[in-house]
Amino acid sequence: MASEKNNTQIQSKGGLIVSKIFAVQEVGILIPLVVLVLFFYFFNHGFLSAPNIFSILKVMAFYGIVGVGETLVILGGDIDISVGSVAGFGAVFSTFLMMKFNCFGLLNTPYEWIGVIGFMIITIAVCSLVGFLNAFLIVDMKMPAFIVTIATLWAVRGAVMVVTNGNPIYPLPKFFMDTIGTNAQIPIVKVGTEVLGISLPFIIFILLIVIFEILLRRSKFGRNIYATGSNREVAKLAGINTRKVRYINFIILSMLAGLSGMLVAAFTRQGYPPIGDGWEMMIIAGCAIGGIALAGGYGSLIGTLIGVFIMNIVNTGLVMVGINTFLQQTVQGIIILIAVYADIVRRNRKVLS
Amino acid sequence: MSLSSGFYLKPAAKTYSERRNMVMAHNVLEAQNITKDFIAVRALNNVSMSVKSGEILGLIGENGAGKSTILKVINGIYVSGTYEGKILVNGEEVHLHSPHDALIKGIGFVPQEINVMEDLTVAENIFVGHLTELKSAFLKPGEIEKRASDFLKHEKINLDVKTRVRMLSIGQKQLLMIARALSWDPHILILDEPTTALAKDDVDNLFKIVREFKAGGRSIIFVTHKLEEIIEITDRVVILRDGANIATYERNQYNENKIVTDMVGRTITSMYPARNVQTGEEVLRVENLTVEHPKIKNKNLIENVSFSLKKNEVLGLVGLVGAGRTETLSALFGEYPIKSGKIFIEGKEVKIKNSGDAIKNGLCLVTEDRKANGLLMLANIKHNIVLTNLKKILNGLFINSKKENNVATTFMSKLSIKAPSYDTMVATLSGGNQQKVVISKSLNTDPKILLLDEPTKGIDVGSKNEIYNLINIMAGSGISIIMVSSELPELLAMCDRFIILAHRTTVGELLKSEATQETVMVKCFA
Ligand SMILES: Nc1ncnc2c1ncn2[C@@H]1O[C@H](COP(=O)(O)OP(=O)(O)OP(=O)(O)O)[C@@H](O)[C@H]1O
Ligand SMILES: [Mg+2]
Numbered sequence: 089m090a091s092e093k094n095n096t097q098i099q100s101k102g103g104l105i106v107s108k109i110f111a112v113q114e115v116g117i118l119i120p121l122v123v124l125v126l127f128f129y130f131f132n133h134g135f136l137s138a139p140n141i142f143s144i145l146k147v148m149a150f151y152g153i154v155g156v157g158e159t160l161v162i163l164g165g166d167i168d169i170s171v172g173s174v175a176g177f178g179a180v181f182s183t184f185l186m187m188k189f190n191c192f193g194l195l196n197t198p199y200e201w202i203g204v205i206g207f208m209i210i211t212i213a214v215c216s217l218v219g220f221l222n223a224f225l226i227v228d229m230k231m232p233a234f235i236v237t238i239a240t241l242w243a244v245r246g247a248v249m250v251v252t253n254g255n256p257i258y259p260l261p262k263f264f265m266d267t268i269g270t271n272a273q274i275p276i277v278k279v280g281t282e283v284l285g286i287s288l289p290f291i292i293f294i295l296l297i298v299i300f301e302i303l304l305r306r307s308k309f310g311r312n313i314y315a316t317g318s319n320r321e322v323a324k325l326a327g328i329n330t331r332k333v334r335y336i337n338f339i340i341l342s343m344l345a346g347l348s349g350m351l352v353a354a355f356t357r358q359g360y361p362p363i364g365d366g367w368e369m370m371i372i373a374g375c376a377i378g379g380i381a382l383a384g385g386y387g388s389l390i391g392t393l394i395g396v397f398i399m400n401i402v403n404t405g406l407v408m409v410g411i412n413t414f415l416q417q418t419v420q421g422i423i424i425l426i427a428v429y430a431d432i433v434r435r436n437r438k439v440l441s
Numbered sequence: 442m443s444l445s446s447g448f449y450l451k452p453a454a455k456t457y458s459e460r461r462n463m464v465m466a467h468n469v470l471e472a473q474n475i476t477k478d479f480i481a482v483r484a485l486n487n488v489s490m491s492v493k494s495g496e497i498l499g500l501i502g503e504n505g506a507g508k509s510t511i512l513k514v515i516n517g518i519y520v521s522g523t524y525e526g527k528i529l530v531n532g533e534e535v536h537l538h539s540p541h542d543a544l545i546k547g548i549g550f551v552p553q554e555i556n557v558m559e560d561l562t563v564a565e566n567i568f569v570g571h572l573t574e575l576k577s578a579f580l581k582p583g584e585i586e587k588r589a590s591d592f593l594k595h596e597k598i599n600l601d602v603k604t605r606v607r608m609l610s611i612g613q614k615q616l617l618m619i620a621r622a623l624s625w626d627p628h629i630l631i632l633d634e635p636t637t638a639l640a641k642d643d644v645d646n647l648f649k650i651v652r653e654f655k656a657g658g659r660s661i662i663f664v665t666h667k668l669e670e671i672i673e674i675t676d677r678v679v680i681l682r683d684g685a686n687i688a689t690y691e692r693n694q695y696n697e698n699k700i701v702t703d704m705v706g707r708t709i710t711s712m713y714p715a716r717n718v719q720t721g722e723e724v725l726r727v728e729n730l731t732v733e734h735p736k737i738k739n740k741n742l743i744e745n746v747s748f749s750l751k752k753n754e755v756l757g758l759v760g761l762v763g764a765g766r767t768e769t770l771s772a773l774f775g776e777y778p779i780k781s782g783k784i785f786i787e788g789k790e791v792k793i794k795n796s797g798d799a800i801k802n803g804l805c806l807v808t809e810d811r812k813a814n815g816l817l818m819l820a821n822i823k824h825n826i827v828l829t830n831l832k833k834i835l836n837g838l839f840i841n842s843k844k845e846n847n848v849a850t851t852f853m854s855k856l857s858i859k860a861p862s863y864d865t866m867v868a869t870l871s872g873g874n875q876q877k878v879v880i881s882k883s884l885n886t887d888p889k890i891l892l893l894d895e896p897t898k899g900i901d902v903g904s905k906n907e908i909y910n911l912i913n914i915m916a917g918s919g920i921s922i923i924m925v926s927s928e929l930p931e932l933l934a935m936c937d938r939f940i941i942l943a944h945r946t947t948v949g950e951l952l953k954s955e956a957t958q959e960t961v962m963v964k965c966f967a
Contacts, residue, residue, distance in 0.1 A: 302839075305840075306840045306842075307840060308831045308832075308835060308838075311824070311828065312831075314817075314820070315820075318817040318820055319814070319816070321813060321814035322817055322828075323817075323828075324795070325796050325806060325808065326796070326828045327796050327797045327829065327886075329797060385817070385819060385820075
């Protein structure tokens, strides 16, 4: 990577922007992305139709928002498996409160939004406690992150089931379903009677990517995370409070997971208990494909963006080309392996010689 | 030489011993015209060297000269085909595709960086490559311990086979790596800077092992930055500089000045530059400092350590291995909870609970083990150097890359760090250059008190000289320094005063005028 940057310095007079773009190591992962898109397009031209594109962008945003937090945690040298359950908890807990307390008694009034937003904030705060608990067990009690978060994955999913008895929560406040859900979008095209556009979750996702990518690259917050993840001893000796860094990562992640779960509830118009089921693997796989070193300390959110994108394209694409449903998961697994392998080969060629 | 217990099982070694009796002093190993490129660097340019049977060959040169690289070529770590040139073993060309290939050809290699399996025992570490040679698929309880301990006894290496390797000191780990290489009964043993981490006793012990090895007609390639070791033990020396052959001398042609000049490409007039600085007021006082062992109950890491440090002073902590020198520095730096005792900085008592507190109080630590707690290996030089003081390069919330680059450039030229650019990953630097990055990192905090734990470990003569100059400049600019080093001559020359540690406590003090090798050693053993 080092020499890459040198090259750009040398050639910087010429195509500065072009060479800069290609110096970003994540660009390499774009290749499997493009190949996959072309592949699915070849088998089903509908793959690149407007409705499908916008639907992919929306769905990937749900994962992506969590992916941003998971990237922080992984970069800091930890891992969090509990995110799917926390998302489910966010979805169910927020809607449960809204309906139970009739949005502070404002349900179906013009001030309904106060209740909706209020309970969303409360939910995010409660979700942050899960992150805090994870961090406490992992950082202070020195238990392995993998095991701790598997335990919270189950425990939180159990709590979701207890709250709901396994039944979905609906109807939901109009403000929640429409203003935050379906209608919150920047309209782009009209297909038939339906207006398609960039949805709120996608906007949030991109904002998060931009903000955190800048922080990671250019702020003390970011440098501390990378240092903690690459070598905790070195980071400590450099005076970095690695405990704080790791706590913050876990807390941010749980808050984002809760937020994402609520957005899913808004879009699907119900607080559905299995929301978030299996997300952890989608998201961690997305990070890995995006070149985030699972051992910590290396990678960037641009990688996560592309990685999550690939995961979702594969998901949707396999359905659209009509592969036997039973085979889909297998093919998905194989595609992940190929994408990661391609990245490793590409990177090895650069680091070694 | 084969052990009766049948520990050595490689056939190559036996055929070799037979052949040895027929041919005298031939070239057992030759590297011809090796050229090796990395992305931005040519590490070796047409380098040739050979080793005769029954010879100890010294391989020396500055940090980054290419010593480790040529050894990795010879050892099959850099696979045949990734470099130009030929490798010949006993006159026949070989193509090595892995270190295991090299072992089969009788080439044993002990790399520069410690690599042991921390959670296995000494016996398991030694045995790890030999398990396939056992007759039965199952291990008898105690079998490998028994064999390993017989083997160690035979090689006169003093290690307890049942100890978990995590518990060993760096020096012991180094011995373990040597033992592991010897267990293959190689006829060429390659030692890449084996003595950097060793105390005097261990070095003597190592030399005994090496001489015995040689007495069996076998050969050794020995890399070191310590000239006295070259003089003491080698029969011939090959000097590399900037990836090229500079000179080869036979033992009877040895001339220290000439060797140093060849190595660094300039003459060094005084190895230990004089310092003309008056020490000032007391900046640090430690009173009866006691810290508990973090893992073992009812045991203290250090007990009742007391000393003081003045402004502009360079204070040496002397003691044998295990006397508590590193522990004292770490304790000052807040790494262990303090059980009792007080620390005063500029007259005020301070509480140092973690490294953050230590840095705030103007302390800075250069650690001994750069791989474990010195460097972010996969990050580049720049990011490592600025890490300790991000405040210095912040513009509001964000890092100012111009300032960042400036800091990196300044240190790279000040300490002459040899690398293509500050964007180079530190893992690809030579050992000595890594050490310079570690030192830069610490100086970047603008410390009042600098704690140096083995600051010249693995550093070439030229750079050592630069570091001594740097120490003088720092002391002159008002920094106070506490220094630990296993190289007594270096300490004696560089320090104003000495605190003697023994059995984890302070036992005495010597002024520069009183301190000689003898007086120091007498106090250490008292
Ligand atoms: N994997 C690598 N990638 C890029 N450059 C490398 C790599 N390994 C070594 N180098 C470079 O090759 C040169 C020779 O390094 P080498 O490790 O052989 O030096 P050395 O003589 O052993 O030094 P030291 O005394 O410090 O151990 C150095 O400039 C180093 O930075
Ligand atoms: Mg080396």
